[in-house]
Amino acid sequence: MIRRLYDRWIHWAANLIQSVQPADGPPPRTLWRFIAWCLKGAWPILALATFISAFTGASEVLTMWLLGEAVDAAATGWAQFWADYWWLVVLSAVTLLILRPLFFGASATFQAVVINPSVFTLTLSRLHRWTLGHAVTFFDNDFAGRLAQKQMQAARSLTEAVVETVNAILFGLASVIGALILVGAVNLWLMPIVIVWFAAYAFFLRVFLPRIRVRSKARAAARAMVTGQVVDTITNIKTVKLFARADHEDEAALEEMANFEKRSVEFGRVSALFRLGLVFLAGTLPIALVGAGIWMGEAGGVTPGDIAAMGSVAIRLAQMTGWISFTLLAIYGHIGEVEDGMHTLTPPHTLVDAPDATELKVDKGEIVFEDVTFGYGRDVGGVEGIRLTVKPGEKLGIVGASGAGKSTLLSLLLRLYDPEKGRVTIDGQDISKVTQESLRAAIGMVTQETAMFNRTARDNIVYGRPEATEDELISAAEKAEAHEFILDMEDHKGRQGYEAHLGERGVKLSGGQRQRIALARAMIKDAPILVLDEATSALDSEVEAAIQEALERAMEGKTVIAIAHRLSTISDMDRIIVLDHGRIAEEGTHDELIARAGLYARFWDRQSGGFAREAAE
Known part of the structure; x- marks a missing residue:
């Protein structure tokens, strides 16, 4: 009592x-x-x-x-x-x-x-x-x-x-x-x-x-x-x-x-x-x-x-x-x-939603960069005067040397920064006038530096869509060639498979394993816009070939922007742009850019045997 x-x-x-x-x-x-x-x-x-x-x-x-x-x-x-x-x-x-x-x-x-x-x-x-x-x-x-x-x-x-x-x-x-x-x-x-x-x-x-x-x-x-x-x-x-x-x-x-x-x-x-x-x-x-x-x-x-x-x-x-x-x-x-x-x-937030911000509605997936300039507050670096339209459902590849502005362009699309000049729109909607949550919910992304939480494999994969079913989870993992190695995992507390914890920043996984889980995460999110930033850079050729077909299926019906240093991964894109010192230097299909014999052709030549030829000469 x-x-x-x-x-x-x-x-x-x-x-x-x-x-x-x-x-x-x-x-x-x-x-x-x-x-x-x-x-x-x-x-x-x-x-x-x-x-x-x-x-x-x-x-x-x-x-x-x-x-x-x-x-x-x-x-x-x-x-x-x-x-x-x-x-x-x-x-x-x-x-x-x-x-x-x-x-x-x-x-x-x-x-x-x-x-x-x-x-x-x-x-x-x-x-x-x-x-x-x-x-x-x-x-x-x-x-x-x-x-x-x-x-x-x-x-x-x-x-x-x-x-x-x-x-x-x-x-x-x-x-x-x-x-x-x-x-x-x-x-x-x-x-x-x-x-x-x-x-x-x-x-x-x-x-x-x-x-x-x-x-x-x-x-x-x-x-x-x-x-x-x-x-x-x-x-x-x-x-x-x-x-x-x-x-x-x-x-x-x-x-x-x-x-x-x-x-x-x-x-x-x-x-x-x-x-x-x-x-x-x-x-x-x-x-x-x-x-x-x-x-x-x-x-x-x-x-x-x-x-x-x-x-x-x-x-x-x-x-x-x-x-x-x-x-x-x-x-x-x-x-x-x-x-x-x-x-x-408690400094004031420097990047906030507009007072009358609305939810982003993506019907087609058209992305437009309207004379966009951003330089991180410096005189050099970033991008300058970018005029680019990515058509609905188009697969766009972006290449360029380190520091050319590729990642900056993606950061502006995700509104991690606001342009110093110009604006970015999706289906005609200025992304600075929509809520940041709705903007990023409409974009699936796989980056070179894959971010993992020290949580279960399940939690990491369904992070973008927590309501996903068990069948959807396993399907996404299988498409990303991650299902088999996940089943073999066991953490230090004896938790196995999808319940195993990945360690801080996914430290218990190899680079390729982390990237495959990140791919599964993007696939299960199923957003209308897909961004790939060196998405297969940590994969060996055999695994990359195995998931390439699944990646192509994941891109079906989506507007895709892909950054790659390994040019073979984007050679089949609908269009490729070449950034140089923050500006668009070249634009076209793979065959058109090779025929132009410019920057892209030089990059391609180096990756397809050009170094060996130069050494012989």
């Missing part, structure tokens, strides 16, 4: 805050407004937790008052005590055995079950959602590990700050107010002592806490750099080992660790001085308050019980203000880390 009631209480408390509700609008760039944005939707529950915490703190003062009353009552003699003060025994029992445990239990539940899990999830989900909305350039310019660390750090620190504020600061504040009332009830002339002491205490906090916040922010930034450096090294561990650069990576990590240690020492220095001053200040209150009470004595109407109560209050206040100060130290440390995370994660 009791167990069921307790479980219901915990279940009710755990669901008080809807921890995955989205935030309204972008995150503000000022600290307190940012905190309000993170916590929006949780404020009523936080107010309730604050109310409970305050009552819990007030119950502490009630116990001190009961102690003073008990001392005075005991001085009357035991017979008189039981006759006149039986109510004191009952009140003490109710307070210590019922009210105080209930308040402390409720406060603990709100801290451990309501605030801690829910506020963390609420904050992290909002930060993560906003981070995912950044353009690709945002991720290109930072460490993946550092960004992940910033999300976790900001969410954890804000949660700790909220918990400490509700369950320590407000608890202590209620105790302090109750103590002032108790001291004033004993003798109003004792209240100035407490007021002056609190003024000195407030001044002490005002001097130290801003310094603690600044140093905490610097320490958080240094810690994130250590994480970013370490994750970057581990992510590329094979390259580190193949190039024998472990010592270099060690030096780079040690440099960041040394900076973190330096910032930690700076934080520790001010923290230690803060604690020293605080302990000294705390010791003055019991001496001043009890000493003044003894000096006043009976002439001031101060009884032994009053002195006992004030002594308890003074010692408790000294302890509590120390506890509050250490808590404030932690809170300001956490606020510094929240502020650091805010500056890193």
Whole structure:
């Protein structure tokens, strides 16, 4: 019975805050407004937790008052005590055995079950959602590990700050107010002592806490750099080992660790001085308050019980203000880390949907580049003045030397960047005026650098169409020549076949296996536009020949754009364009371009024996 009631209480408390509700609008760039944005939707529950915490703190003062009353009552003699003060025994029992445990239990539940899990999830989900909305350039310019660390750090620190504020600061504040009332009830002339002491205490906090916040922010930034450096090294561990650069990576990590240690020492220095001053200040209150009470004595109407109560209050206040100060130290440390995370994660999105963006509708699949120019903000690189129409159902091949602008053209089609001049349309719709999700949902893509999640083979293949059936999954894998090797897979936990995990970035697969899973993923998505960026570059000739027929079937009825360095893979395309320094240099079928004897013919000649002929000559 009791167990069921307790479980219901915990279940009710755990669901008080809807921890995955989205935030309204972008995150503000000022600290307190940012905190309000993170916590929006949780404020009523936080107010309730604050109310409970305050009552819990007030119950502490009630116990001190009961102690003073008990001392005075005991001085009357035991017979008189039981006759006149039986109510004191009952009140003490109710307070210590019922009210105080209930308040402390409720406060603990709100801290451990309501605030801690829910506020963390609420904050992290909002930060993560906003981070995912950044353009690709945002991720290109930072460490993946550092960004992940910033999300976790900001969410954890804000949660700790909220918990400490509700369950320590407000608890202590209620105790302090109750103590002032108790001291004033004993003798109003004792209240100035407490007021002056609190003024000195407030001044002490005002001097130290801003310094603690600044140093905490610097320490958080240094810690994130250590994480970013370490994750970057581990992510590329094979390259580190193949190039024998472990010592270099060690030096780079040690440099960041040394900076973190330096910032930690700076934080520790001010923290230690803060604690020293605080302990000294705390010791003055019991001496001043009890000493003044003894000096006043009976002439001031101060009884032994009053002195006992004030002594308890003074010692408790000294302890509590120390506890509050250490808590404030932690809170300001956490606020510094929240502020650091805010500056890193919340810049405005640079690539956003238009306010009136509509869903892309692809009826034919015609793609038009209308005088498109994009140079990554530089004078060289990218593409310039591209005028290109890909007809519905046409198979277009794109070739060119490295840096000619091939990948840039695809990135503009996928709207990973916006053109600096011109526009891109699909079936007459400007892609900057449609939602990014609908645009990318209409395009299937296989890249040279195949992206794999450390999830099951099944999850990786159906990523573009999660609702796909088991038959569709297996059919796509078979067409991509991936079904057989998937069935033979087994991960380190004994999971087999389509349930086996592929490792981070598909590290447990060969390059050819990764590319075949990526092909299966594109096939099962079955989008009206198909983009192939060196889609068979990691396959050996035998496997490439085996899936070429399946790839041709996958291209049926679709508009296809294919980039290839291996020209034999695109020689049968309807049309081929040659990019050179960001411009279209040549255009035509394979036979037409060979007959023209230009750039394409030179590339073809080199790949079909030209090098051997030059050597012989």
